[in-house]
Amino acid sequence: MTTPWMEELTLSIAHELPALLSTVRTPGDFCTAGTIELALPRLTVQGVGPVALPLLPVQAKALIAVADRAPYGRGAQTLVDTSVRRTWQIGAERVRIEGAFWTRTLQAIVEKAAEGLGVTTAATAQLYKLLVYDEGSFFIEHRDTEKAAGMFATLVVALPSLHTGGELVVRHKGREVRLDLQGPDPSMAAFAAFYADCVHEVRPVTSGCRLVLVYNLVHEGRGRLPQPPDYEAETQRIAALLAAWGAGEWGSDDEAPAKLVYPLEHAYTSAELSFQALKGADAAAAAVLAAAAQRSGCELHVALLTIEESGSAEYSGYGGRSWRDNGDDEFEIVEVCNRSAVLSDWRCPDGAAAELGVFPVEDGELCPPDMFEDMDPDEQVFQEATGNEGASFERSYRRAALVLWPMGRRLEVISQAGLPVSLPWLASLARRWQDSGALTDSPLWQEAHELAGHMLDAWPDRADWPRPGEAPSTAARMLATLAQLKDAARIEAFLADISTASDYGKSDNKALLEAAALLAPRRAGVLIERIVRASAAKDPGACADLLARGAAAPPPGRPAPDLVAAAGALVDALPGDPTRASQPPANAWWRRQEVSSDLIVDLVTALERIDAALARQAVDHLLAWPKTYGLDAVILPAVRRLISQATIRDTPGVQRLRAACVQHLRARTAEPLQPPTNWTRAATLNCRCAHCSELAGFLRNPDEQSWTLKAAEAVRTHVTSTMQRCRCDLDLVTQRRGSPYSLICTKNQASYERREKQRREDLQDLEQLA
Numbered sequence: 123m124t125t126p127w128m129e130e131l132t133l134s135i136a137h138e139l140p141a142l143l144s145t146v147r148t149p150g151d152f153c154t155a156g157t158i159e160l161a162l163p164r165l166t167v168q169g170v171g172p173v174a175l176p177l178l179p180v181q182a183k184a185l186i187a188v189a190d191r192a193p194y195g196r197g198a199q200t201l202v203d204t205s206v207r208r209t210w211q212i213g214a215e216r217v218r219i220e221g222a223f224w225t226r227t228l229q230a231i232v233e234k235a236a237e238g239l240g241v242t243t244a245a246t247a248q249l250y251k252l253l254v255y256d257e258g259s260f261f262i263e264h265r266d267t268e269k270a271a272g273m274f275a276t277l278v279v280a281l282p283s284l285h286t287g288g289e290l291v292v293r294h295k296g297r298e299v300r301l302d303l304q305g306p307d308p309s310m311a312a313f314a315a316f317y318a319d320c321v322h323e324v325r326p327v328t329s330g331c332r333l334v335l336v337y338n339l340v341h342e343g344r345g346r347l348p349q350p351p352d353y354e355a356e357t358q359r360i361a362a363l364l365a366a367w368g369a370g371e372w373g374s375d376d377e378a379p380a381k382l383v384y385p386l387e388h389a390y391t392s393a394e395l396s397f398q399a400l401k402g403a404d405a406a407a408a409a410v411l412a413a414a415a416q417r418s419g420c421e422l423h424v425a426l427l428t429i430e431e432s433g434s435a436e437y438s439g440y441g442g443r444s445w446r447d448n449g450d451d452e453f454e455i456v457e458v459c460n461r462s463a464v465l466s467d468w469r470c471p472d473g474a475a476a477e478l479g480v481f482p483v484e485d486g487e488l489c490p491p492d493m494f495e496d497m498d499p500d501e502q503v504f505q506e507a508t509g510n511e512g513a514s515f516e517r518s519y520r521r522a523a524l525v526l527w528p529m530g531r532r533l534e535v536i537s538q539a540g541l542p543v544s545l546p547w548l549a550s551l552a553r554r555w556q557d558s559g560a561l562t563d564s565p566l567w568q569e570a571h572e573l574a575g576h577m578l579d580a581w582p583d584r585a586d587w588p589r590p591g592e593a594p595s596t597a598a599r600m601l602a603t604l605a606q607l608k609d610a611a612r613i614e615a616f617l618a619d620i621s622t623a624s625d626y627g628k629s630d631n632k633a634l635l636e637a638a639a640l641l642a643p644r645r646a647g648v649l650i651e652r653i654v655r656a657s658a659a660k661d662p663g664a665c666a667d668l669l670a671r672g673a674a675a676p677p678p679g680r681p682a683p684d685l686v687a688a689a690g691a692l693v694d695a696l697p698g699d700p701t702r703a704s705q706p707p708a709n710a711w712w713r714r715q716e717v718s719s720d721l722i723v724d725l726v727t728a729l730e731r732i733d734a735a736l737a738r739q740a741v742d743h744l745l746a747w748p749k750t751y752g753l754d755a756v757i758l759p760a761v762r763r764l765i766s767q768a769t770i771r772d773t774p775g776v777q778r779l780r781a782a783c784v785q786h787l788r789a790r791t792a793e794p795l796q797p798p799t800n801w802t803r804a805a806t807l808n809c810r811c812a813h814c815s816e817l818a819g820f821l822r823n824p825d826e827q828s829w830t831l832k833a834a835e836a837v838r839t840h841v842t843s844t845m846q847r848c849r850c851d852l853d854l855v856t857q858r859r860g861s862p863y864s865l866i867c868t869k870n871q872a873s874y875e876r877r878e879k880q881r882r883e884d885l886q887d888l889e890q891l892a
């Protein structure tokens with residue numbers, strides 16, 4: 123529902139969100155942490171001397187020997203109480219830390235800390251103490267007292283020293299961060315900084331020794347002390363906006379975008395993309411959006427946005443908005459004809475990669491929708507005009523973007539991304555549901571059921587056409603997943619739907635029947651009949667395979683589908699009789715495949731199991747149209763296979779086909795078969811030109827074995843092709859001597875040899891069949 127004022131403003135949420143975010147410019151939080159490369163400094167402690175890093179246990183002992191028990195402040199007093207604070211301290215005046223790189227390292231730490239805290243004015247770090255935490259040391263929750271004028275935060279730098287435990291926990295306004303300040307490597311130092319009014323504690327060290335330098339971060343100059351950036355008001359307004367979006371108050375699901383894509387300002391490569399690596403205003407926007415998304419039930423990711431555009435351009439020597447192409451020519455863009463926008467390389471707020479794949483960006487999802495109008499493309503190429511085409515251009519933009527959607531529309535977003543994304547997603551839900559052993563009322567199943575519903579609503583007419591060979595189609599993968607989920611309602615809807623789709627193929631059959639087995643046999647039969655009616659004319663082989671599989675033993679514990687009607691539909695659509703209405707139109711865009719013996723085997727096997735009368739009718743048809751169902755090419759190979767199967771061998775249909783083959787073979791074996799007694803050979807040629815007539819005379823001549831045709835190449839080629847077309851009993855050799863060359867033709871008895879081979883095969887077949 124749209125409220126009246128929204129109609130007036132005609133603003134979309136894709137305008138409103140960036141407007142609110144535009145005031146959020148400074149990143150920063152109450153606490154920040156990081157690691158930095160550390161060129162080892164020279165650390166000297168009065169009473170101990172030089173201290174090696176990483177810290178050695180003997181030197182930890184030596185440090186403790188010269189250290190004091192650290193006190194804690196209570197009101198104006200400082201007290202030592204090892205039940206409140208148990209750690210060792212060495213005052214700054216007894217610690218020297220130097221080295222060629224140290225000043226630079228500390229400077230970099232202070233800069234990073236200041237940025238993380240959102241401090242834009244200059245800050246310096248003053249060493250306060252060196253703290254040594256041996257096993258069992260800790261510091262309970264406290265706030266630091268202001269130890270120097272202008273101090274606004276505490277900076278802790280952990281020096282390389284092996285230990286476990288000792289995490290620093292910082293709390294502020296109901297939020298908490300827990301930091302393990304142990305560099306990942308001895309050449310790294312970890313640091314943390316937090317505003318002075320934050321409550322913090324150090325958890326007990328459970329082994330080893332924790333060694334930290336504590337600094338006061340001091341504000342230079344006059345003016346108000348830095349404060350943690352507070353975008354609470356913005357966060358609240360954005361959270362309210364997002365909540366309204368999720369509740370449909372910015373328009374129904376059809377009107378309001380399902381997701382929002384907010385491009386960032388800085389450039390990031392795919393490798394460096396993460397919430398943690400965002401800079402400046404990007405980091406600020408991400409932090410506010412992350413908090414607002416969490417409060418309003420939205421999911422937030424960062425991803426790479428790629429926009430590609432192409433269209434027409436014009437050569438322009440003058441003004442206007444134009445770009446200089448690498449040469450001297452100037453072009454102006456006339457019209458953007460194609461635009462594609464996709465998201466990839468997803469990351470979660472916690473830094474993990476999200477396996478989401480490539481998502482399209484739909485109209486109305488970019489924030490703001492016109493953001494690319496003023497932006498320079500990352501790449502732009504102009505193509506000069508050619509003879510029949512005007513000048514054109516291609517360009518692309520690449521930006522990191524924050525992407526969010528209401529949790530309630532997540533499945534819609536995934537299905538909107540298309541089958542390459544939604545199908546694996548559904549399969550993973552199904553697998554997880556099956557592994558969990560849960561029932562169909564579990565949330566996981568419901569989620570899968572809902573996603574499948576979205577996918578069926580958007581199922582493409584031809585999911586993946588043309589389809590690569592025998593790979594299972596997307597339809598088959600969908601059906602297998604629905605069968606895994608035992609989702610009878612969606613299977614039913616899907617089978618009713620794909621029955622008219624033109625991309626059904628043989629490789630779908632297994633999945634199709636496994637899914638159909640979850641339906642009532644009668645209903646399964648009706649749906650299978652529809653599929654056969656829609657596909658039999660185009661692919662009778664696939665339909666025959668479907669019926670043969672369906673008529674075979676059903677999966678254990680499942681009734682067989684009722685296939686009589688589907689079988690009838692296939693028999694009606696069998697190819698052959700050109701007067702049948704079910705025959706494909708002459709202008710069909712597909713070409714029917716040749717009838718194969720597979721079709722006959724499947725057809726007869728299926729029909730003999732499903733309905734004897736239909737089997738009889740089908741066999742009548744096969745024998746009535748020998749041009750389509752050639753006895754030698756199709757029927758005989760099928761019969762050989764059919765009689766090798768004990769369960770089908772003796773059925774009436776197979777017996778009739780066998781009898782027809784036997785009759786055909788007997789007739790052929792009765793014909794006389796003798797080798798030629800002289801040089802006369804068959805001379806029925808399909809050309810009467812002078813050369814071919816001369817050839818015919820030679821073939822008929824009982825006394826001539828060889829003939830030489832000395833003629834130009836064109837003539838030799840022509841006569842050769844006649845001989846090949848008419849399968850003359852001749853061996854050919856070209857004699858490359860003299861001009862023109864000569865074609866020497868020598869008679870053989872190839873046709874007799876072919877017949878003789880055929881005879882041997884026929885006799886073998888007869889022995890097997892009769």
Ligand SMILES: O=C(O)CCC(=O)C(=O)O
Nearest residue numbers: 253266278290324334336
């Ligand atoms: O050891 C730390 O990480 C913090 C120490 C601390 O809180 C303090 O010295 O006040």
Ligand SMILES: [Fe+2]
Nearest residue numbers: 264265266322
């Ligand atoms: Fe402290």
